[in-house]
Amino acid sequence: MKAEGKNDLAERTKAFALDIIEMTGSLPRTTAAQVLGKQILRSATSIGANYREASRGRSKPEFIAEIGDCLKEAEETGYWLELLGEARIVPADKLNSLLDESRQLIAILVTISKRARENL
Numbered sequence: 196m197k198a199e200g201k202n203d204l205a206e207r208t209k210a211f212a213l214d215i216i217e218m219t220g221s222l223p224r225t226t227a228a229q230v231l232g233k234q235i236l237r238s239a240t241s242i243g244a245n246y247r248e249a250s251r252g253r254s255k256p257e258f259i260a261e262i263g264d265c266l267k268e269a270e271e272t273g274y275w276l277e278l279l280g281e282a283r284i285v286p287a288d289k290l291n292s293l294l295d296e297s298r299q300l301i302a303i304l305v306t307i308s309k310r311a312r313e314n315l
Contacts, residue, residue: 205243205250208242208246211293211297211300212240212242214296215235215272219232222279222285227284231278231282231284238272239275241264242265242300245261248264249261255315256315259308263308265304269297269304272297273301276293276297
């Protein structure tokens with residue numbers, strides 16, 4: 196992956212985390228909303244942090260493992276977004292862009308993981 200591509204994904208995962216931070220700040224003060232909010236806040240902010248670690252990996256296997264962690268956190272974030280919508284805690288129209296970005300990040304990370312494994 197080109198250096199600019201890595202930077203683009205680092206910025207994109209950071210922007211996604213900031214969008215999640217904003218969304219969780221406006222969640223209702225119910226127990227369910229707050230528990231789900233904490234879960235999604237943790238997983239969404241971990242995507243970019245793990246990607247930065249992967250970018251600085253010392254070896255290809257370490258890179259692959261860190262990208263796997265990114266993917267795991269992205270999948271988990273998607274799950275929490277789905278729950279927030281299906282439980283009607285957040286209106287679907289407010290979640291659509293976050294769900295779309297979550298799915299796009301997952302697709303990108305799957306591609307990176309596959310290519311890295313192929314080039315191992």
